[in-house]
Amino acid sequence: MDEVRLRAVVPAVVGVLVRRGAPFAAAEDAVQDALVEALRAWSREEPRDPQAWLVTVAWRRFLDAVRAEDSRRRREELVDAEPPPVPAGSHDDTLQLYFLCAHPSLSTTSAVALTLRAVGGLTTRQIAQAYLVPEATMAQRISRAKRTVAGVRLDRPGDVGTVLRVLYLVFNEGYGGDVDLTAEAIRLTRRLAAQVDEPEVGGLLALMLLHHARCPARTRPDGGLVPLAEQDRRTWDTGLISEGVAVLQAALARDRLGEFQAQAAIAALHADARSAEETDWVQIVEWYDELVRLTDSPVARLNRAVAVGEADGPRAGLAALAALDPALPRYAAVAAHLHERDGDRAGAARLYAAAARAAASLPEREHLTRQAARLRAEPAG
Incomplete structure (x- = not known):
């Protein structure tokens, strides 16, 4: 089994252990032990059902850890109640695990970081880069989060907004980093949209689809970046654009505007323009005004300055930029x-x-x- 396929089943395995009663931190540790064993055992022959194999081995590792801590009563309860093996594909715990990691006992930042580590499979360094903090700082944050949930049964779903932020970070890491999680983020967001009555979920799904539609045009054959204005729009995926616009329109019709819907509206306006020169920058500025109102985000204000420069001229854009902190990432590029x-x-x-x-x-x-x-x-x- 290659690394990508192995990464895909890990969240489901962790989810099975959590549903069986293992504390989250202990479940993750047990699955990591099972992965080490898999790398050794599978070099000779891969099992017919890799997920079931990982569940079985991880569960045994968890029980061994319980015994080592002399938790006799808890051990007997877990052994007596051990359910039969779960066939791969019969139950997908991945989405539920995202909710469980967004636990009320964790701060939003810790919940996002822990989920990216435990569910997304990202390294501590990759998460630190996403947060623009030193790797050591992120390692401490994740360790504290694991200690916080070590004795907590994660049976209460977290905040939908936190889950959305997790999915968006996973999508961006998959798009711009060295781990391809874009498709997985879209898949999970589709599932979330089918299960949760929340227009912001539709907004995030639309945003992902509209951004992903431009993927073929974003890089040159040598790997160099192609700015939006220079992209060959004939290579954009019109099917994804159409789907994204339809999802966005359905979300906006609910009249409960959120930040992901506003971002998706901006992406839709870019997708609607047949050329960079035909972009409706006036409308884009209006949507950035909504986004700033919703989030008061310095990044949104920075992007708004670009849009103002296109709509009203570069000096108007520079005036908007002057009100922002020059230490912002990408400030100098703008x-x-x-x-x-x-x-x-x-x-x-x-x-x-x-x-x-x-x-x-x-x-x-x-x-x-x-x-x-x-x-x-x-x-x-």
């Missing part, structure tokens, strides 16, 4: 874009170079470096 549009090529080149030095990923750094080099090489017009 400033560079607006300065270039305003004719300040030298200033834009310096800002692109500064943005490249602060870039969080190699593709982004290379793109910004090329932008700076382009402006320095081209003669002023």
